[in-house]
Amino acid sequence: MKYGIIGYSGRMGQAIEELFSEAGHQLVYQKDEAGEKELEKPEVIIDFSLKEAFAETVKVIEQKQVALVIGTTGLDQDDFAELKRLAEEVPVIQSFNFSIGINILSELINKVNQYVDQDWDIEISETHHRFKKDKPSGTAIMLGDLIDRDELEMHSKRLGSEFGEHEVDFASTGEVLTLKHRAYSREAFTRGVLISAEAALDLDAGFYTFKDILN
Template sequence: MKYGIIGRNGRMGNEIYNLFSEKGHDLVFSYDKEGENFLETPEVLIDFSLPTAFEKVIEYVEKFRCPLIIGTTGLSNEQITKLKELSQTLPIIQSYNFSLGIQVLLRLVKLADKLLDDVDIEITETHHRFKKDKPSGTAKMIKEVLNKEVNISSLRLGNVPGDHTVYFGNLGEIITISHRALSRRTFAAGVLKSAEFALKAVAGFYTFQDIFELTKEE
């Protein structure tokens, strides 16, 4: 696979590069604050940068006419709308978390909410000190699954890749559903799975939850 990364020198960009290199894939394009490095047109473009680079991302997607995998957090509603417009002609995979474990957590949270009555629900999330957005995109995903107003508590500490916990409590017991990322490699593995999917996918707007469910059916 020939791929490109926007945000190559960031934490996730490095993790993606290391894993993709191990698997024999070729980085043929990169763009960062240091500038552009172009060798060939990529078959798939990966973006883990910042919302401020979004216009540049769109510019490259339209130039290369290739699928986009975007894990940048803190995107605005207008930016998501633009991605959906692009997805009419190209595969676009957008998600705030590319962990397989988080997909399982989302299913468990949805099931617990369905089975439990008269419970208080709280979400907590912890990430490294450099993370810009608060609460995390993953915490927002969990809240969307619950489809109700739920408080989210956010911590920014050290170099934590990502911890998320959902609490269900009544007067007699508390149930917790948690996920802890031990390294960013788990997210890079999800990006690789998404890239392999994107190369064969028809145009459309996908999330990593869609990838998880569709590949499970194969």
């Protein structure tokens, strides 16, 4: 597979290149604040850059007409509208969290929803390294969206080098059930990006989540 990375010099960009390279794929396009470098036309582009660079990403995909796998955090409603417009032309796979475990966690939350009524208390917590600025994390918001509550408190800790921990608590007056996920390293995410990029080659234009890819 010939692929490109937007946000190449970022931490996720570097980790993606490492895993993709181990898997035998070929980096032919890269872009970051320092500039753009293209050896050949990529078959798929991975974007793990910043919301600020999103408009640029859209332009690149429109111009090249290649599949996009995007994990950039902080995208808002307008950005999603843009992604869905792009998805009319090319396959777009978007997720705030490409880990298999977070995907399982989502399924478990859906399962718990069948049992707990409005009388249960629910809290969501997440912990990430000190350099993560957005609070709560995109993943915490995604998990919260699975739960049918008007108000849902979220707790964001910023500690050391934590790669990413998410926890959901469900409590009645008799008991508490806790579902917790922790990523040991970027490998929890890059493996899901690899699965997505490989899948993208066989997909028709359209908007997909990582969950669609896994199921």
